Amino acid sequence: MNLALGAVLRQAVPRTRFIHLRLDFMKLKPLNQQVLVITGASSGIGLVTARMAAKKGAKLVLAARNADAIQQLADEINSQGGHALAVPTDVGNEDDMARLALAALAEFGTFDTWVNNAGVSIFGHCDEVSIPDMKRMFDTVYWGAVYGSRLAVQHFKQRQEPGALINIGSFFGDRATPVQSTYCTAKHALHGWTDALRMELEMEKAPVSVTLIHPGRIDTPYNEHAQSYYQHQVAHRGMVYPPEAVAEAILFAAAHPKRDMYVGFQAKALKMLGDFAPRFMDKLMELITDPGQIDPKRPSKNPETSGLYKAGYGLHERGSHEGWFRSGSWYVKAQKHPLLATLAVASAGTAAWMLTKTRNGKNGQDSKDEQAINNLRVNDQPAPVDEVELTIVEVYAQP
Numbered sequence: 001m002n003l004a005l006g007a008v009l010r011q012a013v014p015r016t017r018f019i020h021l022r023l024d025f026m027k028l029k030p031l032n033q034q035v036l037v038i039t040g041a042s043s044g045i046g047l048v049t050a051r052m053a054a055k056k057g058a059k060l061v062l063a064a065r066n067a068d069a070i071q072q073l074a075d076e077i078n079s080q081g082g083h084a085l086a087v088p089t090d091v092g093n094e095d096d097m098a099r100l101a102l103a104a105l106a107e108f109g110t111f112d113t114w115v116n117n118a119g120v121s122i123f124g125h126c127d128e129v130s131i132p133d134m135k136r137m138f139d140t141v142y143w144g145a146v147y148g149s150r151l152a153v154q155h156f157k158q159r160q161e162p163g164a165l166i167n168i169g170s171f172f173g174d175r176a177t178p179v180q181s182t183y184c185t186a187k188h189a190l191h192g193w194t195d196a197l198r199m200e201l202e203m204e205k206a207p208v209s210v211t212l213i214h215p216g217r218i219d220t221p222y223n224e225h226a227q228s229y230y231q232h233q234v235a236h237r238g239m240v241y242p243p244e245a246v247a248e249a250i251l252f253a254a255a256h257p258k259r260d261m262y263v264g265f266q267a268k269a270l271k272m273l274g275d276f277a278p279r280f281m282d283k284l285m286e287l288i289t290d291p292g293q294i295d296p297k298r299p300s301k302n303p304e305t306s307g308l309y310k311a312g313y314g315l316h317e318r319g320s321h322e323g324w325f326r327s328g329s330w331y332v333k334a335q336k337h338p339l340l341a342t343l344a345v346a347s348a349g350t351a352a353w354m355l356t357k358t359r360n361g362k363n364g365q366d367s368k369d370e371q372a373i374n375n376l377r378v379n380d381q382p383a384p385v386d387e388v389e390l391t392i393v394e395v396y397a398q399p
Helices: 002-025 044-055 067-079 094-108 131-159 181-204 243-255 265-276 278-293 330-335 338-356 367-374 385-392
Strands: 035-039 059-064 084-088 113-116 163-168 208-215 232-234 237-240 260-263 294-299 322-325
Touching: 035 044, 035 094, 035 131, 044 059, 044 067, 044 243, 059 067, 059 094, 067 084, 084 094, 094 131, 113 131, 113 243, 131 163, 131 181, 131 208, 163 181, 163 243, 181 208, 208 243, 208 265, 237 278, 243 260, 243 330, 260 265, 260 330, 265 278, 265 330, 278 294
Parallel strands: 035 059, 035 113, 059 084, 113 163, 163 208, 208 260, 237 322
Antiparallel strands: 232 294
16 A cells, blocks of 8 residues: 555656646746737726736737627727727627637737636526526626637647636635525636636646636626616625726736736635635625625616626726725735735634634534624624624725
């Protein structure tokens, strides 16, 4: 048994060393020498990323269902001395995605980074969202990223030159949430697909950098385009980060191999809290879901205006959210310097571990967790979502 184990370890060590070196030192082109394909480029994160990339000298292939919006964006970039191609695309249609890749190759001869960013959400309870709505959302959020990933990987393998695949995940891909059950399920699937693909490519020694972006709450028209089963308008209510912070993470990963990039320390801290104290996190999510995602002051938009089955309005970078709007994410900047990111994560890990020390199950229940949550209630009413966040995870208060 020991001899067999020793043989396995001897075989594994060289491969481990190679993977370590490849992850750290794979050479990607600087942005001003790259061609980027960006899906979901008509609004929000995709729109901001395209504009920022163009300013850095990258050539762009812009994809979205809203043909007018991406053509206007391409004209805007081209009029400013850039080079952008608009390709109307429904990412949930595999043939459309194949045409997108062919259009990029026909225009530029290659592409260097592929960003799977297109997405749409559904707000509704598990037992009320229709199966057709669920399937349609999976077409966009999950299958669109799968189609794009396969096309990008195939191209990078064929040209035998390193390229970057960047999939836009979510905090809800790390942690389930009520109300957006379909969306978080699709994002969980996307996270699993991305991680499995990355490992397979490493085993093949393929020249592909695979990055998963984990945004927290971001100020985009995400809520305006969502399909909602609620009577009141859905919206982020709490700490909200600008789409420029996500674009900064995407463009850094396009030129520097990274496994993960978290946007907003809330995304990383709450993921770690959920890992250390899952039952506590369940109750926290139950507490902040309605005040954190539903605006009781505004009526819900007509579902027929949503972006689930047809293109939403375009060329809007931001949505109609409420709360504390940040100007950027210091944690994104810290992740560009591994030592700073490690120190931040260590601090969050210590805080999460200290929370778990308070857990003391009683009669099969996490009584301490429940007490901590109940302490945040006043007369059985939930505390404001900002207060909950700042109380539970003090690192939220960091810039």
